[in-house]
Amino acid sequence: EIVLTQSPGTLSLSPGERATLSCRASQSVSSSYLAWYQQKPGQAPRLLIYAASSRATGIPDRFSGSGSGTDFTLTISRLEPEDFAVYYCQQYGSSMYTFGQGTKLEIK
Amino acid sequence: QVQLQESGPGLVKPSETLSLTCTVSGGSISSYYWSWIRQPPGKGLEWIGYIYYSGSTNYIPSLKSRVTISVDTSKNQFSLKLSSVTAADTAVYYCARGERYFYYMDVWGKGTTVTVSS
Numbered sequence: 001e002i003v004l005t006q007s008p009g010t011l012s013l014s015p016g017e018r019a020t021l022s023c024r025a026s027q028s029v030s031s032s033y034l035a036w037y038q039q040k041p042g043q044a045p046r047l048l049i050y051a052a053s054s055r056a057t058g059i060p061d062r063f064s065g066s067g068s069g070t071d072f073t074l075t076i077s078r079l080e081p082e083d084f085a086v087y088y089c090q091q092y093g094s095s096m097y098t099f100g101q102g103t104k105l106e107i108k
Numbered sequence: 109q110v111q112l113q114e115s116g117p118g119l120v121k122p123s124e125t126l127s128l129t130c131t132v133s134g135g136s137i138s139s140y141y142w143s144w145i146r147q148p149p150g151k152g153l154e155w156i157g158y159i160y161y162s163g164s165t166n167y168i169p170s171l172k173s174r175v176t177i178s179v180d181t182s183k184n185q186f187s188l189k190l191s192s193v194t195a196a197d198t199a200v201y202y203c204a205r206g207e208r209y210f211y212y213m214d215v216w217g218k219g220t221t222v223t224v225s226s
Binding site: 039 | 143152153154155158166167168169202207209211212213214216217219
């Protein structure tokens with residue numbers, strides 16, 4: 001089973017700043033099967049990025065994804081107030097999904 | 109626009125079986141993977157398993173002995189059964205649609221809270 005480790009656990013930033021979130025896999029992951037989600041309190045997760053770097057429908061271009069192999073990054077170029085939430089990476093491999101433990105992005 | 113809605117009891121007694129149904133509206137259940145994911149209070153997301161519309165399934169190994177996911181294409185529904193529940197199974201349970209080429213989950217239900225307690 002592939003384990004995804006996200007860092008940092010909590011990221012404190014101000015609106016307008018740039019956020020960089022990391023997702024590291026315990027073994028190589030196909031870029032095609034790496035996704036990122038945003039979850040706000042009391043809501044279901046929302047797909048942001050799939051195939052490591054493709055934005056989902058309706059996702060603003062301030063969100064971008066990159067990476068390959070075992071290291072993947074979600075970048076939010078200029079934080080808006082509505083971007084403060086928990087972010088999860090997810091991979092699919094060996095016929096199963098795994099999620100990272102999440103990064104909480106909070107207002108500084 | 110495809111929407112998913114979870115339904116089922118919000119309270120289940122220990123050792124009993126948790127049963128939930130996800131109804132798919134606004135689209136067909138065909139050609140996608142359909143997953144159940146849970147989130148214990150204050151914790152992260154845990155994928156439980158999925159069913160392909162044709163009926164093939166895969167489950168997380170840690171729950172495989174207790175989980176059954178089934179599909180009813182005539183009703184556009186799929187279901188989760190989790191047996192021998194304990195307090196550790198208390199969580200918000202989500203159903204989600206999985207895309208079959210890149211395997212991302214692009215449509216989610218709002219989630220339903222299930223509490224295991226006597």
